[in-house]
Amino acid sequence: MTCPADPPLRLQRIDAARNMWRFYHLALQSTLFGEHAVVRSWGRIGAAGLCKTMTFADLDAARRAFKRIEAAKRRRGYIDAQTGGAV
Secondary structure, three states: OEOOOOOOEEEEEEEHHHOEEEEEEEEEEEOOOOOEEEEEEEEEOOOOOEEEEEEEOOHHHHHHHHHHHHHHHHHOOOEEOOOOOOO
16 A cells, blocks of 8 residues: 555666666555555566565654655665666
8 A cells, every 4th residue: 555645766777887777666655554664675677676664653754764765775876767667
């Protein structure tokens, strides 16, 4: 269950010279127990990748974590993913 005001974020980092083809997805979701979760998945484009879920008691803490992770990835060179790609 994704929070309607918080769409998922799809990022990618591509550097062909370094053979780097990465994706990073972030989503803010509600859990069945009334908590909020930041779900992130990452890996090489075209591969299944890995997934990690962090749960928070309140929505504001989850949104802060979401923004903190997004800022860190953008500092490392990730940009918004192209739509329609096979990620």
